[in-house]
Amino acid sequence: MTARQHQQRFESLLHEHRKIVFKVAGLYSRNAADRDDLVQEISAQLWRSFGSYDEARAKFSTWMYRIALNVAISQARRERWSEGDRFEPLEAHHLETVGGGEAIPEQDERLTALYAFIGQLDPLNRALILLYLEDRNYTEIAEILGISETNVATKISRIKQKLRGQMVAATTGA
Template identity: 50%
Template sequence: MDTIASMTTHDARDAFGALLQRHSGIVFKIAGSYARGSEDRADLAQEIAAQLWHAWPKYDPARSFSTWMYRIALNVAIGHLRSQDLRRRHDAVPLDESLHDVADGNAADPESEQRLRLLQGFIARQPPLDRALLLLYLEDRPQREIAEILGITESNVSTKIGRLKQRIRDAF
């Protein structure tokens, strides 16, 4: 595919749908991290998908789709969180076990499950940028990609990760 703009509407919709389906875990993970309750998560996931579709004509196929998707999804989620914070004045959005990839039976024993819950709670208490940084880091995304998604420098990513690791060690 040369450019999205040169595709027919039907072809563009099909290409977008296929990529969105393949990378749907990103949407679910972010929605689960930035929204409360199943209805809020569903609404946020729908808003992310709508914003991705809206931005789709500007997507450059020469670049990583997942990086582009993360950037838009995190911006939508952070905007959602800010609007929720203004209405509710809550500092933390709790993570729960309904996250798409985190709690699908990956915890081998009760001790691991407890550590996972503690980590999820720690992540939920972080400011939106740090929360996004942790999610991307825990997915083993390269620092260059994290920097691109979050719009910060690689050295800033490295510094923030180091500080977050220390806060995790201090917390546990």
């Protein structure tokens, strides 16, 4: 494959799966400028790593998630965000970017609570829940994050339990 063909293949795959980059950047960024920077950093790392992508070992989307999440988690750890300025307020356009469609008014409050909960998670658990909400199976989540399927199942169960507790407390005012 020529260098030009290699670049065209990368650009085609990146375009086809670009929502992954935007979802990850949206979940790990404090504001629009940080999101744009993270999208650029993820894209650059994907290009730098593309030569090592092996189609026989993993789907492109799995490989892409792994790189995108590693970049985002590394950046989050480097910055060690303070609780007060972690994210800008959630708005409808964020839900469209992450959820892939318009929010239904009755669900806005629950979605806002869900995204607030996700925003409080540590970087690894945030990645885990993102992949879970993307309907990735435990095997693929484990492969992307480099942890065991048992660990995936345990962590998801704990996150769900914690989320249920917070949602119950929010609805009962406890």
